[in-house]
Amino acid sequence: MISGGTPWPRLKVDGVTVDLMDRDRALELILDTPYSSGPLAVGSANLHHLHIFANRPTDPAPDLRWLTLLDGAPLVHEANKIGGEEWPKLSGSDLIHPILAAASDRGIRVGFLGSDPDTHRQLLVRLGERFPDLRVAGTWAPLRWELTDTEASARIAHEIREAEVEILVVGLGKPRQEEWISRFGVATGARVLLAFGAVIDFLAGRMQRAPKFFRDAGAEWAWRLMQEPRRLSRRYLIDCPPALLRMKRTARILEPITAAPATGWVGFVGPGSHAAVTALVVTYNNAPDVEPLIDGLRVNARDLPVRVVVVDNHSTDGTADIVRRHPDVTVVETGGNLGFAGGINVGLGFIGDCDDVLILNADLELPPGALTVLHRTAREPGVGAVVPLLLDADGAVFPSVYREPSVTRAFGDALLGSKVSRRPGFSSEFDLPRRHYLSARNIDWATGAAILIPGEVVRDVGRWNEDFFLYSEEVDYFRRIRNSGRQIRYEPAAVCRHRGGGSGSSVELRTLMAVNRIRYVEQFHASGYAALYRAIVALSLLLRCRDGSGVRMLRTVLNRRAWQDLPHAPMAEPAFGGTTARGAVIIPAHNEAPVLRRTLLPLSRAASGGYLEVIVVCNGCTDDSAEVARSVPGVRVLELAQASKPSALNAGDRAATLWPRLYLDADVEVSAAAALAVLDRLCGGEVLVASNNFRYDTHDASPLVRSYYRARTRIHRREPRTWGAGAYALSRDGHARFGEFPTVTADDLYVDTRFSADEKAVVDADPAIIRTPSDVRSLVSVLRRHRLGVMELIAQQDSSVADTGRSTAAAVLRTIRGPRSAVDATMYLLIALAARSGRPATAEWARDESSRRIAATTRILSVPEKPRRSSTTPNRRARRKAALPAGT
Incomplete structure (x- = not known):
């Protein structure tokens, strides 16, 4: 905590909390805050700030303390009027000079983030003239794309930490600077972060402050408007007047405090430890929601040991990838949209040892202390579930409590809807009167956005009813809790914010x-x-x-x-049937942690049931591939030091005990039913090698790549082909035809060419999913490697392999049936020609990285090379550049 001293009051206006203090107190807090208290972020509130952050917290990150100072003449006037004291205006431009002077005297290292390289050069000159002893640790001028790119921003934060910045001046403009600080401020290692807008441009002399006459008259905004009418007219003439009116309506003085609340990064409980509460979150396309939810859970985890399990119902917006940035959160991908109840049932298998289970919607925000109240209430005798008071996005009470459905209540709602809110309980399923939300009581049921359930109740009541894909599943579950003799408790002391519609509506x-x-x-x-x-x-x-x-x-x-x-969960995978021990699946993996889990999960149930012997051979891995594979039930893991796919295949053969065997690339997804169908096809003896059909997933591909694959799928094959799909299976007799896998790049082509058409089969089962490269450059690289495999076999004088370029081109031309297919065929031929005419690929282990989503990691990842930002560090620049890896 910052040393308290005398308390300072706060102004609450339009959902924004402003700290009221004089200049000396503000400077004391900024300059004297210790590292042990956690980083302090400092901003200023004016009408523009209110317009942006109304009813939206400026401090969503639990690891930061925010100090929001009074800025702007209207706010100063309102605070002084209702507070009865004279509080000064404390803008960043007013405070920066005394801050830099004190930093110069104390030897504090200062960094600057924002603006452009030319401005930084002028800034360093002017700072050297005015503050010759100031220790400038570095300047950073990020490009706009870098501020919205997670890896790029994380890398900037890492550079700032390496420069040992103590006070970081962030001049990115509202709301970008506040959002960047909230997400990456802690990672910079700075103890104070100043969100001071255009102050870097002012210090460099690139922008002039308003004359003192305008500032004293509270008309600095008018001066700036005259200087930049095109950029600022909307802000001052359209956005600020409504904010002024809301300020007049909502401003009030809060109780004084002695310090900004101290926070610190809090980790969640791991799978093997006891948790007071396991938070179970089901997500479906909730990318904008999951970060605030996890941040809120971290705040609450200061009071209770919390485990977090996120079950993702096959989101297509990268929700699971965002969650993986938090290494202490368990992510479970279902592989399909199972609905809310189905997702909960999957997650119940991962809750571990815990006292309570907290079911949460992803679009919920958990304020500090809410979880403690729910957990405490659940300890009361007879309580089977606890639900909180919900507020909507505007801070109003969200009607979340309902009565048991009945004919009379449905009829009342049909006629009156939400009108006549105080009508008798028998005439409405909705519990609408506001007074009913003011005190704790027992209820019939509530919306499933937030439900805390004691662990023993979870065990007694069992799984959720998956017949309700979405909606009414909580009504069913609450009824079963009540039927067990327990009560549903509504507790308004626990308050949560529910934005609603996080997964969409239709x-x-x-x-x-x-x-x-x-x-x-x-x-x-x-x-x-x-x-x-x-x-x-x-x-x-x-x-x-x-x-x-x-x-x-x-x-x-x-x-x-x-x-x-209507929307429903995908059909359940059919029972495997037949005998167990039907065959082996061998998966070579080299640094496949980002994709390995989604490949293994569809096979896990069959592996655990003894139908499949699944072996992952990690070869030369430097990532977490082995740990990822071991986390999937039923999977056996081997580890080789050498990065070699043929060696991995041979090692898998030596370890496997069952025949036939399916050889599966680590980034290709095959259902258990399809794998068993392919293996069963090899049991008759006449077929020696088999694969199943496949489809290309071009969801993340560019239009040109999609065009290429459309043409590719139109090519008619006269004979069955088991190569090119990343999955093929061999019987014992088929494998004996060549013995060990040779050291070749195209192992699937090599195997395919060992057999005649009569000895091959393509099984009509669930198609394997092949994720294509996302861009043309990556596609060309993949095709060059494929061509390298063909040329290797030809060079070995393998008569069964031939260059099929001309015949393939002719087959592509035969697919033309109209303008679109003609465009696709042209694109196919151009890309194929580019792959053949470029420099040859190397024989080392290579694969397409563009289709692999980057897994969560604690290390800073490199980002693609784009136009460079300025990064200068006086006195240490040469040494820091030498220490940074190539490309940074």
Whole structure:
């Protein structure tokens, strides 16, 4: 903690908290804050700040303390009026000179982040003239793309830490500077970070402050508007007036405090340790939401040991990749959208040893202390679940408490909706009166956004009902808790913020909500009662039909056959059937940690059940591939020092005990059912080598790459081909034809050419998924390596291998049926020609990196070379450049 001294009051205005203090107190806090208290971020609040951060915290990172100072004449006037004291205006431009003077006297190392290299050169000259003893640790002028790129920003933060900056002046403009500090401030190692806007340009003389007359009159904004009307007219003439009106309505004085709250980075409990609470989060396309949620959980983890498990339902926006940036969070990928209940059931297998389980929506924010209140309430006798008070994005109470569905309540809601909120309880499923949210009480059920369930209740009540893909699953679960003789407790002392709609909304989802209400009632009531309830739901939709979407919803509710077309979990994988021990799967892996889990998870159940012998051979790995593989149930791991795919395949053969054997690339996904189907195809004896069909996943590919693969998939193959899909299987007799795998690049082509067409088979099973390169450069590199494999075999005078370039080109031209296929064929031929005409690939282990999503790691990763930013460090520049790795 910063030494307290006399307390200072705070101003709460439009959701923003402003610290009220004089100039000397502010300088004391900035200059004397110790490292042990954690980094202190300092900003200033004016009307523009209120416009940006209204009802949005400026300190979402739990590892920072924020000090927000009073800036802007309207805020100063309002604070002085309602506070009864004269508080000065403390802008960054007012404070920076005394801060730098004190830093010069004390030998404090200062760094500057923001602006451009030319400005930095002028800055260093002017600082040398005014503060000759100031120790400038370095200047950084990041490009805009670097500020939004996680790896690039992390690298900048690492450079700042290496420069041993104590006070970092951040001049990136609002809200970019506050957001960057919140995400990367701790990583810089600076003990104070000053979000001071254009102060770097002022110090360098590139921008002039308003004359003293304008500043004293509170009209500095008018001066700046006259200087830059095009850039600032919207800010001062459109954005600020509404903020001024909101300030007049909402400003109030808060209780004084003696210091900004001290925080520190808090880790979560690992899988093998006891946790007071395991937070279980189900995500689906929640990329913008998961960071604030995890940050809030870290704050609460200061009071309780917390484990965090995130179950990702096959998000396509990189949600899982964002979560992996937190190495102490367990990430479980389901491989498909299993729905909320299905995701919870998967996550229950990873909760570990814990007292309570906290079910959370990803779009929830957990303020400090909320988890402690929920955990304490769950210790009360007879409590089966605890739910908090929810606030919406505007800070208003979110109506989250409901009554058990019934015919009378549904009828009341159909007629009145949310009107007449104080009507009797038998006439509404919604619990709307505001007074009902002020005190703790027992309830029927609540929205599933945040539910804390004691561990013994989780064990007694069991799995969630996956018949409810989304909506009504919590109604079912709460009913089962009540049927066990326990109570559902609503506790308003625990407050959470729920933004809502984090995974999206659509007509289909709204229809599903209505249909699942009917399904729930049908599950627990007689057919006549359920039919009446369904009719009332239809009546409610009829009364609210205002457009085509309302009509579609009504038609679906009335047509039970249409229910099957609503969003639902993918069909469960069929039972494997037959005998166990059907064959082996051998997966060579060289630094495949980012993709290995998604390859292994579909095979895990069959491996654990004894149907498949899954062996991962990590060869020459310098990453966490082996640890990732060992974390998947049923998988056996071998480790080789040498990076060699043929050696890995041969080592896997020596370790395996079952035949046939499927040889699978570590980045190719094959379902267990497909793997078993391919292995079963080899049991008859007439087929010696087999593979299953495959599809290219071009979701992340550029348009040119997609065009290439469209043409490639149109090429007709007269004979079965088992190479090029990253997966092929051999029977014992088939493998005996060549013995060990030779040292060749194209092992699949080598194997394919050992057999005649009659000895091969392509099994019609679930297609293997091959993720394509994302850009043309990566695609050309992959094709060059493929060509290297062909040329290797030709050079070995392998008569079964030939250069098929001309025949392939002819086959591509035959696929042309119109303008689009002609464009695709042209693109295919151009890219193929580029692959053939460029420099030859090398024979070392190579693969496409563009399709591999980068896994979470604690080390700073390199970023692609782009135009360089300025990075100068007086007196230490030469030594620091020599110490940095190439490319930085």
